[in-house]
Amino acid sequence: MASKAVWMRCGLMAGLIVCAVAMLNTGLSAADTAPGRDPKQPVDEAYTAKIAKYTTEPYFTSPLVNYLPASKTVPTPEAVLGDVAGAPGILPYSAQVYQYMRMLEKASPRVKVFSIGRTEEGREMIAVAVSSEANLAHLDENRAKLAKLADPRTIHLNDADADKIVDDAVPVYYITGTIHSTETGAPTALMELAYRLAVDDSRYIQDIRNHVITLITPIVEVDGRDRMVDLYRWHLAHPQENYPPLLYWGHYVAHDNNRDAMAMTLKLSQNVLNTFVGWDAQVLHDLHESVPYLYDNTAGDGPFNAWVDPILTNEWEILGWRNVQDMTKFGMPGVFTHGEFDTWSPGYLMFFAALHNGISRLYETFGNGGADTEERTLQPDEYSRTWWRQNPPLQKVLWSQRDNNNYEETGLLTSLHFFSDNRAMFLKNFYLKAKRSVTKPEAEGPAAYVLPANDPRLGAQAELLNVLRLQHCEISRATSAFSVTVPVQKTSDHRKSSGEATGEKSEKKAEATAKTKTVDFPAGSYIIRMDQPYSRIADALLDYQYWSPDDPQKTPYDDTGWTFGELFNVKVVRVTDTKVLDAPMERVTTVAPPSGVSGTGTVFAINNNADTALATLRYKLKDAQIEAAEEPFDADGHKFNRGSFLVHGASSDDLRHAVSDLGLKAYGLGAMPSVKTHPVRAARVAILHTWLSTQTEGWWREALDFMHVPYDYISTQTVAKEADLNSKYDVILFPPVGRFVSPDLIINGLSTDWGNPLPWKNTPETPNIGKLDSTDDTRPELGWDGVAHLQNFVKHGGVLVTVMDTANLAVALGLTHGVTVAHTPRERIIGSVVRADIVDSTSPIAYGYGDQLSVYCFNGPAFDVSNIAGRGGFRRLGPEINGRPTGRGTLSDPDFVVGRQNEAAIEEPKVEPWQAEPVTNEELRNGVGVIPPAERPRVIFRYADSHDLLVSGLVEGGDEMAQHAAIVDVPMESGHVVLFSNNPIYRGETRGSYSLVLNTILNFDSLNAGRKLDKQ
C-alpha cells in the first residue's frame, strides 16, 4: 500500500492536494493513460462498433468505455434496449431499466438488486449492488464492520480497533442517477456501468470489483422518468412538431426534488437516505446533466457549508482534481471542477452524505434532454478557458447521448478506481468524521440542542423532531427537570434570546454585565445530543446562518438561510454547557405531542397555537360544529388564545380519536364560554396552477396532502372557462408560479398564433402523462376572461390567496385597492429567514401566532398601503417623518414667524411605514379617491425594523424591505384578496407559517372579524 504510506507521511494537514498529486507517482503506472483490457477476454465486436458509431468525436470517449467485453452468460444492455447504451432515439422506461438490472442479477453472482421503497405514485425504487462474488456473499459481515466505523462509540472511539476494521472492510460507493427527469442519460450509462463492473476482467475493473461495493440507484425520480420517456416518445412520433416542456418532473416538484435533503418531505429523499445510512456507505455521487461536458461541482466555489467537516471539503478537492487529471490524460476536453456552484445550502440530495459523515459528490455532464443527436452551441461562459478549466469544452459540437454516457461512465470508473486504490484512507476518514461528530460537544460545541417541554407549539415541535428522526438523528427526552448555563446574548442579537423559552434565574440588572445565565428546562424537554454520529445534520438544521453582504460570492446558488427552529416557529435552545449531557434522559424513537380529551361537557375547547392539526381536525370532523373565539378567554382554569376552537355536535368518541391522532388537547366545558365567536367551516379549496411551471405550487400540494386538507387542483385554463367559480370554491390558492415569470406569461401564456398545440394528456402514446391535470394545449393561460372570473369570484365572497409573484400580479391587475409594490433596487434577500412583526392580532389570519414570526423571503415584494385609490406608499415632499423645517428652536421646540402671534402647530399624526396615512380633511373635500374604510387594505404582519430583519441568511439593502407590509388582507365587496410577500408554504421547511394559509382557509367567510374600521 504505497499510497497509504504517502498519506501517513503527509498526515491530515494542509498539504492534501499536494499529496494527491504526489500519489500519481506512486500508485499508478503508465498504463493509467490507457488502462489495459484483459487480452484473454473477447470483446463484443458488434456492440463496440456501435459505441464508436454513436460517439461523435474520437476524443469524446476513453479507453475505459470505447469497447465492451463479451460474456457468454451475462446479457448486455442491448438485450433490453435493442441497441447499445446511449444509442440515439432510445430512452428506456424505469421498468426496462429494472428488468435489465434483474437480468444481470440472475446471470451474475456479482450483482444483487434491492428494492428500496416506493415513490409518491407507487413506483418502485431500487439499488443495485455490484462487487465480487466474495464481497456480495459477505454483505452482512461487511456491513457489521462498516457499522462500527459509522458509529465509533461501538468501539469506544479506539483508533487502533478502527484501523483493524479499515484494513479489511469493503467500502460502499453509492451512485444515484436521474433525480432530474429532463436529464435523461444516467439510466443507460448506469446499466452499462453495472455490466462492465460485473463482467470486465481487466486489471482496472478487477481492482474496483474486488475492493469496492458499487451501489447504484439508476433512477431517483422514477415518476418523472416515466413521464419524460412518454414525452420523448411523443416527440419521436411527431418529429416535425414542438413538444411541451416536462411539466411534472415528479409528483410534486421539479428540480426542487434536489432541495429536499433538509426537510425530507419526498419519498425519494427518504428512500435514498435510508439506503445510504442503511449500507453505511462512504460516498453519495449524484448524476446531473446541465453543464458541458463534465463538471464535478462538489469542489465548487465558496462559501462552503459551515457545518461540514474540513476532512470532507479536502476530500472534495482530492477526488475532484484527481478526476479532472485522469480524464485530461485520456484526452477528453471540458472536464473540470471548481466553478460557480457554492456548497452552502445542505438541501441537495448529495448532502445526505456530507452531513452523515460520508463524501458528497455531484456530476454535471452534458445532456440533450432526450436521446437525439444534436448540434449544440455553447455560450462564452461555458467554453471560455479559466484557471480551473484549462481544457474547456468546444464552442460548437455535434453531441449525442452516447457522448454523454461516455463521460458519465468514464468519470465514474476513474473515481471508483481512485477510491478503490485509496480505500483505506477514505474508510479511515469515514471513521474520523464520525468520531469527530461524536466528540463534538468538547471539541467545538455545541453540546446539545434543547426543545423545551413548555413550548406552547408542541405539534410543530413534534414535526421538527420527526424531521430529525427521518435524518437518523438520535433524540432523547429528559426524565426530570434540569438546568444549564447559557451565554447571555447581546441585545442587538436575536430578540428571542435563548433563555426566553424557560425560567431564567439571572437578575435583570445583573444580566447587563453577566456573561452567562442559568436556564431551567422542565421534564419532558427534548434533547438532541451532539455526541452522536449524526450530530452535524442536526447542528446544520438547528443553527443560525449568516451570509455576509460582502462575501466574494455574489450569486448564492440557492437559499442562504434555513434555521429550522425559526421556520417551524418552535423554540430551540443551543446549549454549549456540556453539563446538559448529564441530565437524566431516555432515548425515544417516536415523538408525539401530548394529546387527548379531558373533562366532559357538550362543548370542547381546543387552544389555538397556530397548530396545523387544527385544519386537519376541521376536515376530519366533517359534521361537527366548530366555532372560533374572536378573543382570548379563560375556562375551567385554562387559558385559550384568540382563534381557539369550540367544538360541539361531535361524538366524544370521534373527537377523542381525532385529537389523539392529531396531537391536540381538547377540554370539555360545562357551557359555551361567553366570548364572541364565528363559525369555522370546511372551506372548498382550489389550488390554482399555470401550465408554465408547477414546481413552486407543488410544495403547496404536498403540504395540503400531508395535512389531509382536501382541495381541487385547477389550472388557469379552468378559471378562464368557469364564470361562476363561487359555485365550486370558497378559497382559491394561487401559489407562486416561479421567480421570473412575468404577468404577461401568466395572463397571455404562449401565443396560439404560431407553432402547434402542446398537449399534456393521458393517451396510449403517453400513459404516464396527464393524470394530475391535463389539457389539449398548454399554451393558453389565464387570459382576460380568467382575470374577470377571479375578480368576480372575490366580489361574490370568494377568497383569493396570492403569494410573491402572484401577489405582484394581483396588485398589477388592480385587484387590490390601496396597495402598491415599493421599488427596492438595492434589496438582496436571497432565500433568507427574516422577521415579521404582527400588526393586527385580531385578524383570523393571525390566530395562534405571537408578536413575531420568522418567515421565508426571496426578494419578496414590499407592499405599501394607502387609503387613497391609486396612491403609492407615502413618500411626500417636505420634511421627513417627525422632522421640521429649518428655523429657530430645537427639533421639538417649534419655529416662529416674526411679527405675529404664533399658534402651536397642529400635530401631524405619526405614521409608520406599514400604515396608510390617515385620510385628511383636505382629501375628504370632494374625496373621489378615498377608499371607504371597510374596503381598505388591512395589514396583518409587517417586516421587522431594519436592524431586526435578518434572522438567518443574507439580507442586503434590508432597509428597503424593513417595516413594509408583508401580509395584507384586501377586501373587495364580499370577498378578499390576501397578499403574501413571503412564501408561507415552501419546501416543507416553513411549517411555522403554514397556519397563516390554513387560518385564511378556515375563516374565509369571517376574515373581517376583529377589524377596527377607520373613523373617516
Ligand SMILES: [Zn+2]
Ligand atoms: Zn440536475
